[in-house]
Amino acid sequence: MKKGLVFxxxxxxxxxxxxxxxxxxxxxxxxxxxxxLKTLNNPFFIDMQKGAEEAAKKLGVNLIVQAAEREVDxxxxxxxxENLIQTKVAALCVTPSGSREIVPAIEKANRAGIPVVIVDTxxxxxxxxxxxxxxxxxxxxxxxxxxxxAGEFIAKKLGGKGKVAVLEGIPGHxxxxxxxxxxxxxIKATPGIEIVASQTAxxxxxxxxxxxxxxxxSHPDVQAVFACSDLMALGxxxxxxxxxxxxxxxxxxxxxxxxxxxxxLSGAMDATVAQSPATMGAMAVENAYxxxxxxxxKEEFVVPIKLIAKExxxxxxxxx
Amino acid sequence: MCLRGIALRQNFFSHYxxxxxxxxxxxxxxxVLWALTPHFLTVSNLLNVAEQATIIAIIAVGMTFVIITAGxxxxxxxxxxxxxxxxxxxxxxxxxxxxxxxxxxGIGLLCGLVNGLLITIGRLPPFxxxxxxxxxxxxxxxxxxxxxxxxxFSEGFRSLATGEVLGVPTPVIIMxxxxxxAYFILGRTKLGRYTYAIGGNEEAALLSGIxxxxxxxxxxxxxxxxxxxxxxxxxxxxNSAQPIAGMNYELDAIAATVIGGTSLLGGExxxxxxxxxxxxxxxxxxxxxLLGVSSFIQQIVIGSVIIVxxxxxxxxxxxxx
Numbered sequence: 001m002k003k004g005l006v007f008x009x010x011x012x013x014x015x016x017x018x019x020x021x022x023x024x025x026x027x028x029x030x031x032x033x034x035x036x037l038k039t040l041n042n043p044f045f046i047d048m049q050k051g052a053e054e055a056a057k058k059l060g061v062n063l064i065v066q067a068a069e070r071e072v073d074x075x076x077x078x079x080x081x082e083n084l085i086q087t088k089v090a091a092l093c094v095t096p097s098g099s100r101e102i103v104p105a106i107e108k109a110n111r112a113g114i115p116v117v118i119v120d121t122x123x124x125x126x127x128x129x130x131x132x133x134x135x136x137x138x139x140x141x142x143x144x145x146x147x148x149x150a151g152e153f154i155a156k157k158l159g160g161k162g163k164v165a166v167l168e169g170i171p172g173h174x175x176x177x178x179x180x181x182x183x184x185x186x187i188k189a190t191p192g193i194e195i196v197a198s199q200t201a202x203x204x205x206x207x208x209x210x211x212x213x214x215x216x217x218s219h220p221d222v223q224a225v226f227a228c229s230d231l232m233a234l235g236x237x238x239x240x241x242x243x244x245x246x247x248x249x250x251x252x253x254x255x256x257x258x259x260x261x262x263x264x265l266s267g268a269m270d271a272t273v274a275q276s277p278a279t280m281g282a283m284a285v286e287n288a289y290x291x292x293x294x295x296x297x298k299e300e301f302v303v304p305i306k307l308i309a310k311e312x313x314x315x316x317x318x319x320x
Numbered sequence: 321m322c323l324r325g326i327a328l329r330q331n332f333f334s335h336y337x338x339x340x341x342x343x344x345x346x347x348x349x350x351x352v353l354w355a356l357t358p359h360f361l362t363v364s365n366l367l368n369v370a371e372q373a374t375i376i377a378i379i380a381v382g383m384t385f386v387i388i389t390a391g392x393x394x395x396x397x398x399x400x401x402x403x404x405x406x407x408x409x410x411x412x413x414x415x416x417x418x419x420x421x422x423x424x425x426g427i428g429l430l431c432g433l434v435n436g437l438l439i440t441i442g443r444l445p446p447f448x449x450x451x452x453x454x455x456x457x458x459x460x461x462x463x464x465x466x467x468x469x470x471x472x473f474s475e476g477f478r479s480l481a482t483g484e485v486l487g488v489p490t491p492v493i494i495m496x497x498x499x500x501x502a503y504f505i506l507g508r509t510k511l512g513r514y515t516y517a518i519g520g521n522e523e524a525a526l527l528s529g530i531x532x533x534x535x536x537x538x539x540x541x542x543x544x545x546x547x548x549x550x551x552x553x554x555x556x557x558x559n560s561a562q563p564i565a566g567m568n569y570e571l572d573a574i575a576a577t578v579i580g581g582t583s584l585l586g587g588e589x590x591x592x593x594x595x596x597x598x599x600x601x602x603x604x605x606x607x608x609x610l611l612g613v614s615s616f617i618q619q620i621v622i623g624s625v626i627i628v629x630x631x632x633x634x635x636x637x638x639x640x641x
Contacts, residue, residue: 040615064612069619072564075554079372083609086365087357100471101558104482127472127559170564171467200467 030062033288034089035281036080037067038097038121042203042231043257044277045095048119051278052093055285063285064089071203072170074101081105085112091136091288093117099124099174106133115291119284120277122174136291139283139301140175146273147179147228149307150252151186153271154193154224157250161192165215167208167227167236168200176203176228179254179273183226196222201232208235216243224250230260230272237268256308264313271309279303338581341636342596345629349600353607360610367489373602374491375557377595378550379569380576381502382432382543384594387577388506389539390519390586391446395435395453396547396573397566402461403427404551408470408561417477424555425548431457432544436537454570461563471560481556491553498546502591515539519586576601579629600625 035052037045049065056063066084068076077097084092085108092109094116096102102123109116115136122138154164164187169176180198187193197215201207208227215222216239227233233253240249246268253260256274263269280303287297353360379396386393407424415423431453438449483490506512514535517525526532547566555561580597582589604625608618 065614066609066612067615069615070567073567074558074560074562075375075565078558079605080609082368082372083365083606086362086368086606087359087610087612098469098558098560098562100469101560101562104557104559124471130472131559172469172562 030060031090031289031292032062032064032087033091033093033285033292034064034066034084035093035119035284036077036084036095037065038077038095039069039071040065040067041069042071043259044230044255044275047257048095048277048281051281052285053281054278055282059285059289061285061289068097072097074098077102078105082108085109085114088112089114090292091115091117093119093284093288095120096123099172100127103127103131103133106135107131110134115288117284117288117291119280120175122178124174137287137297137299137301139280139287139303141275141280141303141305143175143178143305144182146254146275146305147182147184147226148186149182149305150179150226150254150271150273151183153307153309154226154250154252155186155190157270158193158223160190162223163194163196163219163221165212165219165222165225166195166198167211167225167232168198169203169228169232171200179228201227201235203229203231205231205235208232209239210235212236212239213242216240216245222249224252226252228254230255230257233269233272234259234263237263241268261308261313264308264310267310271307274306274308276303276305338633338636339590339593339596341632342579342581342593342600342629345632346596346600346603349603349607353603353610357607357610360607365606365610367487367492369599369602369606370492370495371489372606373598374495375550375554376569376572376576376601377495377598378498378546378553379543380573380580380594380598381498381591382546383570383573383577384502384580384582384589384591385506385515385539386446386543387574387582387584388515388519388586388589389536390522390584391439391536391540392574392584393432393435393450393540393543394447394570395431395450395457396543397569398454398457398461399428399431399544399547400551400554400566400569401561401563402431402457402464403548404555404561404565405461405465405470405563407548407552408473408555409464411473411477412470417474420477421552424552425545428548428551429541429545432541432547433537435544436540439540440533440536458563465563467563469560469562471558473556473559478556478559481553491557494549494553498549499591499595506591511535511538516587519588521587572601575626579626581633597629600629 039045053063066080074097092114099121106116110133118135118138120140122140123135168180187195196219199211201211212225225236227236230253233251237251240246251269253269253272256272260269260272264272283301290297359365383393403424406427407420410420410423435450435453438444439446481491485493514530517530518532518536522532554565576597577594579600580593604622608621
C-alpha cells in the first residue's frame with residue numbers, strides 16, 4: 001500500500017517533469033534567455049510574453065518564461081531568479097515585482113556574470129545606487145506621461161470643472177506612483193477640478209469594484225475616475241453599473257488591455273492609456289540577444305505611449 | 321545482543337516510520353530531478369534550495385507546535401509583515417541592531433500571546449482568533465507604513481541573510497539552530513510533553529493538572545516569535561520590509577507541517593517531519609523552475625503533492641492500527 005502510493009507519487013511527478021522537459025534542452029546551442037514576469041494572470045504580461053516569444057523565434061533564442069503566482073510576491077520572484085541563475089541562463093529579462101526588492105536579485109545575477117535587462121517597472125535608483133548591482137538596460141513606458149495624458153483627457157471631458165476619484169495601485173510601485181504623479185500634475189493645472197478621493201485597489205479587479213463602490217457611497221457626486229490599471233478600471237465600471245450610474249461617470253484606465261478596448265468601444269469606459277507590452281517583450285529579448293553578442297546597447301529605451309478613446313480603440317499596439 | 325538489536329530496530333521504525341516515508345518522498349523527488357536536469361544536484365543549487373526553504377521552514381516550526389495542540393494559526397504571514405516593518409522602521413530610526421532584532425522578535429511574540437489569550441481566556445476557536453489577528457496585523461502593518469515598503473539597511477543587518485559560515489548561508493545555519501532547539505523542546509521539556517498532551521486530549525490534560533491555558537498561550541507566543549524571526553531574515557534577504565509581505569505563508573507553513581506527518585487533529589507530529597515537508601516544498605518549486613515549467617502547472621503539481629502526501633500518511637496510519 002505504502003510503496004504503491006509512493007510510486008504513484010513519483011510516477012506522477014516524472015510524467016509532469018518529462019512532459020515539461022522537452023522544451024528545455026532541445027535548442028542545444030541556442031542562447032538561453034529567461035524572461036521573469038510579475039505574473040501571468042494579467043493580460044498585460046501575457047501580451048509581453050507573446051511579443052518576447054515572437055522575437056525569440058525570429059532570433060533563434062531559447063526563451064524561458066517564468067512568473068510568480070501573485071504580481072506582488074517579491075520573495076517568490078527572487079526565488080525564481082535564483083533558480084534560473086542555477087540553470088546558468090545567458091541573460092535575464094525581469095519585470096520587477098518590487099522596485100527596491102529586486103536589487104538583491106540583480107546583485108546575485110551580476111555575481112554570476114548574467115546581464116540583467118529590466119522591463120516595465122523601473123528599479124529604485126536610490127537602492128540601486130547603494131548596492132553593487134548594475135543593470136544592462138531598461139525598457140519601459142513613460143508612465144508619468146501616461147498619467148498626464150489621462151489627467152488632461154478627464155479635464156477636457158469635464159469641461160475644466162468637477163470632482164474626480166482615483167484608484168491607485170500598490171503604493172511604492174514605481175509604475176503606479178509615476179502614473180499617479182503625472183495624473184495629479186495634470187489635474188493641478190486645471191484649478192476647477194478636485195480629487196475628492198484617492199485610494200488603493202492593489203491592482204486588482206475585485207478590489208477596484210469594492211473600493212469604487214465605497215467611494216460612490218461617500219462621494220455620490222463624483223464625475224470621473226482614473227484607475228492606474230485597466231483591471232481596477234473595469235472593477236469600477238461594474239460598481240458604476242451596480243449603482244445604476246452607467247454613462248454618468250467618466251472612466252479612464254491604463255494598459256489598454258483587450259477587454260478595456262472593448263469597454264471603450266461600447267462606451268462603458270471612456271479612455272485607457274496604451275502601453276505596448278508586446279513591443280516591450282520583443283525589445284527585451286532583442287536587446288538581451290545583442291548584449292550576448294557583445295554589442296553595446298542604450299542605457300534606456302522609452303516605448304511609445306498613447307491615449308486610446310473611442311476613435312482609435314480598434315488599433316492594437318501603441319507603437320503601431 | 322541480537323534480540324536487543326531487533327527490538328531496537330522495530331522501535332526505530334515504529335518511532336520514525338512516518339518521517340522515513342516523508343524522507344523517502346524527498347529523496348525520490350530529488351532523484352527524479354537529478355535524472356532530469358544537470359542543474360539540480362550541485363552544491364550551489366542545494367544550498368540555494370536550503371536558503372529558499374528557511375523562511376517557511378522557520379514559520380512551520382511554530383505551526384507544528386500549534387497544530388500538535390489541535391490548533392491552527394492563520395496569522396503568521398501577517399504577523400511576519402507587521403514585525404518586519406516595525407523592526408525596519410526601528411533600524412531606520414537609528415536603533416542599535418540588537419535592539420531592533422529584539423523589537424522584531426518581541427512584536428511577533430506579542431501578537432502570538434494575544435492569539436493565545438484570545439483562545440484560552442476568550443475561548444475563541446483558534447481559527448477565528450488567528451483569522452482576526454491575520455487581518456489586524458496586516459492592517460496595522462499597512463497603516464504603520466502608509467502602505468509603502470521600508471527599505472535600505474546596513475551591511476551588518478543584511479549579512480544575516482547574505483552572510484556565510486564555512487560556505488553555508490547564515491539563514492540555513494539559523495534554521496538548523498531553530499530546528500535543533502525545537503526538537504529538544506518538543507522531546508525533552510515540560511512544554512513539549514504538555515503540547516502533545518493538550519492536543520491528544522485536552523480534557524485529560526486539564527484533569528491531570530496541566531495548566532492548559534498557560535501552555536497553549538505559550539505555544540501561540542512561540543509561533544508568533546518565530547514569525548518575527550522569519551521577518552528578520554526575509555527583510556535582510558530582500559533589503560526591504562513590505563507591509564504586504566508574507567501573504568499566504570500560513571498556507572505554505574500548514575502544508576509543510578502536514579506533509580511532514582503532523583495530524584491536524586492534534587496530539588502527534590514532529591519537527592523533523594516538518595523540516596522534510598518544508599524541504600519538499602522548496603525542492604519542488606526549485607525543480608519546477610529549473611525545468612522551466614509554467615507557473616500554472618507548478619500550482620497544480622504542488623497542490624497534488626500535498627494531497628498525495630497526506631493520502632500516504634493516512635494509509636500508513638490505518639495500517640498501523
